[in-house]
Amino acid sequence: MSDSNTASAEPAILKAWDDYAAACQALFERFSDPKGDRGGAMPPAFFGAFKDFAKNLGMPSELSGASHPKPEQMLAGFLPALGCTREYQEIVKRMLDLAAEFQRCCAEFMEQGSDIGRQAMEAMRQSAQEEGVLSSTAAYYDAWIDKAEQAYAQAAHGEPFAVRLAQLCNVMSAFKVERGKLLEALARQLDWPSRAEVDSLHRQVRELSLAARPTKPTTRKPRKARVK
Amino acid sequence: MTAAADLFARFLQDTDAMRERGQAALRALRGLGEVRVGTSEKTRVYAEHKVQLYRYAPLARSARLPPLLICYAMVNRPYMLDLQPDRSLIRELLFLGIDVYLIDWGYPDGADRFTPLDEYICGYLGRCVEFILEQNGIRALNLLGVCQGGTMSLCYTALEPERIANLITMVSPVDFKTPENLLSKWAQHIDVDLLTQSGNVSGEFLNLVYLALMPFRLTQQKYVNLVQMQGDRAQLENFMRMEKWIFDSPDQPARAFREFLQWFYQENRLVRDALTLDARPVRLKSVTCPVLNIYAANDHLVPPSASIPLGAHVGSADYEALQVDVGHIGMYVSGKARKSVPANIARWLGERNPLR
Numbered sequence: 001m002s003d004s005n006t007a008s009a010e011p012a013i014l015k016a017w018d019d020y021a022a023a024c025q026a027l028f029e030r031f032s033d034p035k036g037d038r039g040g041a042m043p044p045a046f047f048g049a050f051k052d053f054a055k056n057l058g059m060p061s062e063l064s065g066a067s068h069p070k071p072e073q074m075l076a077g078f079l080p081a082l083g084c085t086r087e088y089q090e091i092v093k094r095m096l097d098l099a100a101e102f103q104r105c106c107a108e109f110m111e112q113g114s115d116i117g118r119q120a121m122e123a124m125r126q127s128a129q130e131e132g133v134l135s136s137t138a139a140y141y142d143a144w145i146d147k148a149e150q151a152y153a154q155a156a157h158g159e160p161f162a163v164r165l166a167q168l169c170n171v172m173s174a175f176k177v178e179r180g181k182l183l184e185a186l187a188r189q190l191d192w193p194s195r196a197e198v199d200s201l202h203r204q205v206r207e208l209s210l211a212a213r214p215t216k217p218t219t220r221k222p223r224k225a226r227v228k
Numbered sequence: 229m230t231a232a233a234d235l236f237a238r239f240l241q242d243t244d245a246m247r248e249r250g251q252a253a254l255r256a257l258r259g260l261g262e263v264r265v266g267t268s269e270k271t272r273v274y275a276e277h278k279v280q281l282y283r284y285a286p287l288a289r290s291a292r293l294p295p296l297l298i299c300y301a302m303v304n305r306p307y308m309l310d311l312q313p314d315r316s317l318i319r320e321l322l323f324l325g326i327d328v329y330l331i332d333w334g335y336p337d338g339a340d341r342f343t344p345l346d347e348y349i350c351g352y353l354g355r356c357v358e359f360i361l362e363q364n365g366i367r368a369l370n371l372l373g374v375c376q377g378g379t380m381s382l383c384y385t386a387l388e389p390e391r392i393a394n395l396i397t398m399v400s401p402v403d404f405k406t407p408e409n410l411l412s413k414w415a416q417h418i419d420v421d422l423l424t425q426s427g428n429v430s431g432e433f434l435n436l437v438y439l440a441l442m443p444f445r446l447t448q449q450k451y452v453n454l455v456q457m458q459g460d461r462a463q464l465e466n467f468m469r470m471e472k473w474i475f476d477s478p479d480q481p482a483r484a485f486r487e488f489l490q491w492f493y494q495e496n497r498l499v500r501d502a503l504t505l506d507a508r509p510v511r512l513k514s515v516t517c518p519v520l521n522i523y524a525a526n527d528h529l530v531p532p533s534a535s536i537p538l539g540a541h542v543g544s545a546d547y548e549a550l551q552v553d554v555g556h557i558g559m560y561v562s563g564k565a566r567k568s569v570p571a572n573i574a575r576w577l578g579e580r581n582p583l584r
Contacts, residue, residue: 153410162417
């Protein structure tokens with residue numbers, strides 16, 4: 001086997017390793033030089049190696065987001081969470097998914113808002129044609145508010161509005177639940193009182209207070225109210 | 229001059245005038261300082277956890293009626309009923325010789341997240357009633373439930389009818405699924421379990437929901453109108469008191485809020501006779517005492533259609549409805565309500581006085 005054949009047949013994983021080592025070296029040299037440009041861009045080899053690696057596995061290789069504007073698409077092709085941090089990876093992934101879902105719901109909701117604005121403007125135009133010029137700027141403003149509220153009320157009472165609003169609320173709630181799990185884990189790591197611990201204490205206090213509650217409230221002697 | 233040019237010239241004039249008024253309003257606002265609310269004299273007579281029971285100092289000779297316990301909503305602060313001396317339902321009632329008690333639910337926090345709704349109704353409210361009965365040596369009192377507090381008062385009266393001499397509900401929802409009820413429409417698709425899974429529901433969240441009911445009026449026009457006040461100190465103080473109350477919304481205890489939303493807004497259990505509290509069925513037909521139902525004709529939070537059906541559901545033969553031509557908040561502070569509501573309450577209670 002000739003040398004040239006060996007070079008061309010070099011496995012992708014070895015090439016990636018060489019690139020990675022070279023990139024590390026470049027980065028090390030940059031940080032070792034006190035006058036060096038520490039804020040410069042990351043050596044392309046880091047991404048080059050990842051791109052080859054990802055491509056071979058059929059994973060998304062472009063991390064910049066330029067070719068995948070939606071985060072859920074960026075994440076869709078990745079491997080499932082693995083290793084000892086698996087549970088945390090899962091939480092973070094769910095949070096990213098929910099953040100993307102929230103963006104989508106928000107966009108839909110805002111689109112609805114622009115429809116309301118258009119309807120209100122149309123109502124203003126019609127009313128100007130029918131009623132003529134109003135007496136003051138304030139009158140125009142009040143008329144605009146009236147029309148806008150009318151258009152809004154019409155939309156807000158509709159089923160699609162209620163569904164979109166609820167979607168926003170539900171996604172936000174789900175995000176808060178996931179965030180709570182991360183904070184819970186962090187609190188455990190730092191030996192801080194965690195939410196679960198405090199909840200457990202509250203439950204115990206409640207059970208105790210129910211058990212200890214007198215059948216009647218504390219009584220005092222009847223007191224006559226006096227006129228001031 | 230063309231019509232368009234004329235209009236533009238007027239616009240410029242109005243804008244100048246508006247800027248001057250705005251500056252005056254801002255100057256006056258800066259000098260206002262902290263506004264005071266809840267000005268009538270009161271004494272705390274009973275307390276349990278965050279719940280406080282107050283008794284107001286009398287301002288007139290007693291009308292010799294049973295004490296009136298006011299049960300306000302948990303979603304807002306009760307000082308709205310005693311906002312300032314000249315805008316106070318409580319003060320008007322005191323001037324009419326009524327002995328007024330008020331429940332303040334406080335500001336729930338994480339310690340309250342597992343407290344169920346029946347603990348608030350049968351527990352805290354029930355113990356406040358018991359306390360007043362014992363303190364006054366009587367067997368039944370008059371109960372005035374306001375907004376959500378009215379719904380809670382109805383539930384309590386249905387469960388403990390012998391303790392309530394007369395029941396007054398004010399801007400209180402009863403049928404939660406009527407076509408005009410925007411809050412109810414929005415609540416139908418909310419995953420309430422998920423909403424409350426991560427703890428109490430914040431007051432800020434509730435504020436946003438309320439603002440979303442009429443966003444253009446409540447987030448824009450209201451502040452433009454503030455400029456029109458031209459620095460009038462009294463008007464600005466009134467405005468700031470309202471502003472304080474509107475955004476001073478307590479967090480809602482997770483479990484109680486979840487149950488209220490699910491059982492009332494989503495499942496409409498109260499009018500379906502399907503509600504159970506403290507392992508006891510809540511039947512509106514069990515409300516047999518005289519009932520006065522006061523509702524606001526222009527209520528955007530609790531539309532009249534949500535309150536009016538009460539008459540058809542209670543078991544009382546003595547039912548009266550009073551419509552006031554105001555909005556939800558106007559019921560507490562407007563001049564129109566101030567003229568008719570306290571006097572009607574006093575008249576109605578006087579005609580049904582069990583102590584006479």
